[in-house]
Amino acid sequence: MDELRKSFHQELDDVRADIVKLAALVTEALPRATEALLNNDLVIAQDIIVNDDELDLLSVGIEESCLRILALQNPMAGDMRAVVTAMKLNDEYERSGDLVVNICKGIRRLYGLQLSPQLRGLISQMGDEATRLLRLSIDAYFEGNAGLASALDDMDDRLDDLQEDYIQAIFDDQHQEQELTTQQAVQLAMVGRFYERLGDHAVNAGERIQYMVTGEVPEHSAAARLAERTDEGQSEAGMPDEPDPV
């Protein structure tokens, strides 16, 4: 079968390659940021902050390419889904890059603090989990693997649990010999939150990838809960079975 719209499909392939590159840059920066956090390394932290400009430039280029394709090429069916997904993933990975920068800014604010072994262990694990989720999301995109993309939601539960343990560990540290200042405790809590959000962006990416592959928009958990509540309200006035997760 002859390819009729070669140049257009080449443009789509280029966008796809740029999204993979963007995600790869974030996925490479994240373990470095975690190492810098654990080692109080301001030089690496600063390097990551400066390099985020490269991510932003790439992201702007991707957005412009997608807008140009929408304006000029009238993408249809799978092509349309590919362009829309690229625009959404662009946002998710660009924002992920910003979160890595936020972690690095936290390193500056926490400079000099000796972390307890428990906190060090949890930070290391959160870093590994967030990196794994990002990497798997980009694998799912590259392979067009809707199954893997949908599994990210469940995989993210582990990162959420780690973050809860981490917050508890910060509280526990308050009662140790070397007590954390309120400012340090808040900064540490925010760093934990940045890791947790990185996982959420990977899950969002997974949902968009499912749409790209299957054409179906996956139901968001909140939308599913609302639909369930509405159904229950119609049959019997009752509360949802499970409370909202914290």
Add this chain to the structure above:
Amino acid sequence: MSDHADDVTAEPADAPRAVFHVEDLRVYYGDFRAVTDVSMDVHDNEITAMIGPSGCGKSTVLRCFNRMNDLIPGARVEGRLDYHSIPLYDHKVDPVEVRRRIGMVFQKPNPFPKSIYDNVAYGPRVAGNKKGLDDLVEQSLRKAALWDEVKDRLKNSAMGLSGGQQQRLCIARAIAVSPDVLLMDEPCSALDPIATALIEELMVEIKEDYTIIIVTHNMQQAARVSDRTAFFTAEVDPNTEQRTGLLVEYAPTDAIFSNPQDERTENYVTGRFG
């Protein structure tokens, strides 16, 4: 419990009504099978688009809907084609009455070499309608979004109108005989983008009163105006090298253009087809 609770075939009251029910339709020109495997329901007050590459049989199928194929020597239609549950090709059905109820607008505007007024009044006059012609002409021209442009020159020749105006005049002429269905065969392919936009807007406005089936090469047009889209393609018999058109996929238009289920549809709408 309702009396029909066990009747699983009963349709809900708001289900779209099928104007045409097509089942395993095949069209032959002599021994040559031009189209095969067409099964679809055309719904009331909807715009149904038929798209596909040249030679896929979409215009042939369109002509079946008002028995225009009867006029082609050797043409033969097999299978089932019901119009409001009446077999359209039954020998008792009068093809002239069929074509009054099911009007047609062609690719090239084809006004009669008469005045604008006489073009619109032609059908009603032939039908013996002599009273209230002025009102009927005005209403038809208004429905076709042409009245304001021609109301001061109704006696002028229709041939002096622009291409887009001529096509809207042909639509006015078609609706002057109060049809039920309008068939449109590439109605905008000879028009500029502004005239095309006017016709498309008109189609969406008048679908409240008519059922419209449009054949178009312009996929964007099908996407813009239609409620349902039928994708046709042609397959070549390796032994005889004959090309036969067939219906590949028929679905709500947004499904065809955002998530088609058949790979051939996907390849066509994304331009991976040749």
